[in-house]
Amino acid sequence: MGAERQPGAPGCVTVPMCEYCTMTSEELETAYASTCVVVPAFNEGRSIASVVHSIKEHMPGATVVVVNDGSHDDTAQRAREAGATVLNLVINLGIGGAVQTGFKFALERGFTFVIQIDGDGQHDPSESRHLIEKLVDGGADIVIGSRWLGRGDYVAARNRRYGMKILESIVSWRAGSRFTDTTSGFRALNRRAIALFSEHYPRDYPEVESIVVAHHYGLTVVEVPVLMKQREHGESSIRGLKSLYFMVRITMGLMLGVVGGESQ
Numbered sequence: 484m485g486a487e488r489q490p491g492a493p494g495c496v497t498v499p500m501c502e503y504c505t506m507t508s509e510e511l512e513t514a515y516a517s518t519c520v521v522v523p524a525f526n527e528g529r530s531i532a533s534v535v536h537s538i539k540e541h542m543p544g545a546t547v548v549v550v551n552d553g554s555h556d557d558t559a560q561r562a563r564e565a566g567a568t569v570l571n572l573v574i575n576l577g578i579g580g581a582v583q584t585g586f587k588f589a590l591e592r593g594f595t596f597v598i599q600i601d602g603d604g605q606h607d608p609s610e611s612r613h614l615i616e617k618l619v620d621g622g623a624d625i626v627i628g629s630r631w632l633g634r635g636d637y638v639a640a641r642n643r644r645y646g647m648k649i650l651e652s653i654v655s656w657r658a659g660s661r662f663t664d665t666t667s668g669f670r671a672l673n674r675r676a677i678a679l680f681s682e683h684y685p686r687d688y689p690e691v692e693s694i695v696v697a698h699h700y701g702l703t704v705v706e707v708p709v710l711m712k713q714r715e716h717g718e719s720s721i722r723g724l725k726s727l728y729f730m731v732r733i734t735m736g737l738m739l740g741v742v743g744g745e746s747q
Contacts, residue, residue: 521585
């Protein structure tokens with residue numbers, strides 16, 4: 484793994500307020516100043532620059548870290564030119580390994596918060612304020628941005644949505660709390676969660692399994708409604724026969740109580 488840090492201070496940018504927010508612009512900027520935005524990316528050269536620019540626009544003062552997961556295209560170059568710190572992985576570790584690399588980076592450098600944003604343009608950085616507010620008020624260790632809680636009109640394919648609902652039911656049962664969007668990768672974590680996931684984080688299907696891992700270790704996980712967009716480019720890595728394997732593998736793991744760093 485190699486790190487490339489883009490020099491330069493963030494400049495004076497005012498965070499615009501919104502009708503849903505309770506924190507002042509100054510409070511948000513203070514929180515962002517101690518936030519590491521982890522962006523896992525594999526062959527996202529067509530979208531990564533716009534994602535980094537959007538993060539910098541809507542999250543002034545945050546440190547943007549793109550984890551280049553062994554991409555074969557110009558993802559690293561475009562991310563670096565856009566102003567991100569780039570962590571280059573020599574081989575493709577998959578989403579779990581890439582995200583955990585970002586968590587370890589944030590933990591070692593003393594960040595208070597981490598916000599995970601996908602590199603495909605699906606997550607809107609302007610919505611990050613809703614996640615960070617919940618962390619700052621002490622109401623949670625992990626905050627998940629859910630596309631199914633009444634904000635926006637996100638549409639998923641019928642079969643994919645059906646699979647999501649199955650996972651939501653199983654995770655809610657295992658964690659003892661209701662969850663509506665267990666596959667969402669739009670998340671915010673406090674330092675306690677960063678430390679846990681730096682040591683114990685699922686490699687194959689981390690979004691779903693990590694909720695159960697967090698519950699097992701006594702962390703509080705909540706959801707907040709967010710707007711979410713369709714991906715700008717490319718396709719989901721879980722499709723076709725792989726999606727069937729995903730459902731069988733993750734369902735069996737959840738039912739048997741063997742996921743990531745948690746085993747019962």
